[in-house]
Amino acid sequence: MTERLTADLASGALAEALADIAEDAARVILPYWRSGVVAEFKADESPVTQADREAEALILARLAELYPDVPAVAEEDHAANGAAEVPGDWFWLIDPLDGTRGFVEGRESFTVNIALIHKGAPVAGVVTAPATQITWRSAAPGAGAFRRRFGEVWQAIRVRNRPASPMALLSHSMTDEEAQRLASRHGCVQWQGTDSSLKFCLIAEGRFDAYPRTGPTSEWDTAAGQAVLEAAGGRVMAEDGSPLRYGKSCYANGGFVALGG
Known part of the structure; x- marks a missing residue:
């Protein structure tokens, strides 16, 4: 089940693939932004829109094509159907549109989140900000983190040393x-x-x-x-x-x- 997954994780190919998927999900979301989209409300009173649902469907379908044996826990599917148990040592955690309230209000700071979990730890992750068309991702283990604007080359990023006025x-x-x-x-x-x-x-x-x-x-x-x-x-x-x-x-x-x- 995990041979290709672990090989792609080690090479960095997995994070690259996740970035492409997240950016495609962003392209699904963007036509709904500042378009007067109306939110519905789930049982926990958090909002959901058609953009959330369409982006999640795209992400789940693409991940299933690449890694068909790796289960996924995604926000909207979980809200609709529940997920009583952790699906195994390896699984995806997906939020197709994080910051839905701000999205509905027209703010820019909403994201697409895709992470791979192994034995409780996030071992790969991608965050895309559709409004600004910027993606951040992890790399192969030990190889750092990167960001890019859509269509541009990856640039390495790193936390700063704690300044005098944090x-x-x-x-x-x-x-x-x-x-x-x-x-x-x-x-x-x-x-x-x-x-x-x-x-x-x-x-x-x-x-x-x-x-x-x-x-x-x-x-x-x-x-x-x-x-x-x-x-x-x-x-x-x-x-x-x-x-x-x-x-x-x-x-x-x-x-x-x-x-x-």
């Missing part, structure tokens, strides 16, 4: 008072709010230093960004200080912090 990224949903308190807890004197897994990627490319999160997230929200950030030299730690892991009950994360250098 900057945090936080969820838009927090009040200013809550955000300031949380940023200060991690030694950051400045902070900025943004949506989606973009936060991991901005730390990975050395523009920010920390992303602390106390509110609930799902594993498909964080896995791809964690893979990119760790490949770029960063860390993502659960509340007990251990690396954030995957395949937990209901695919739900507790609190965590993502850090650069």
Whole structure:
């Protein structure tokens, strides 16, 4: 089952393939952006649009063509059908449109997330920002992380050394008072709010230093960004200080912090 998968992971071909798939999903999403698209609401009251569904269908079909024996856990399929058990040592975690609320409101910071999980760890990941047409990806294990604009060459990225005045990224949903308190807890004197897994990627490319999160997230929200950030030299730690892991009950994360250098 995993011979081709592990060979492609080791060579970097897998991450390249995931980047192409994520960018094609972005092209499905973009016609819906700022078009007056209307969201429906799932049982957990989170929004979903036709763009989410079409992008997820494309991603699942393409992954099944390349690696037919690797199971997938995808946000919209999980919302519709559930997934009681972790599907095995290897599986995909997919969020076809992370940041749907911002997408519906016309903001730019929504992403496509695709990650490969092995024994609880994200070993490959791609994050694409359709609005800005930028993709970030991990490479072969130990080979770093990269970004590109659609159609351009890959450029290596790396976290920066922690500066004298570190900057945090936080969820838009927090009040200013809550955000300031949380940023200060991690030694950051400045902070900025943004949506989606973009936060991991901005730390990975050395523009920010920390992303602390106390509110609930799902594993498909964080896995791809964690893979990119760790490949770029960063860390993502659960509340007990251990690396954030995957395949937990209901695919739900507790609190965590993502850090650069």
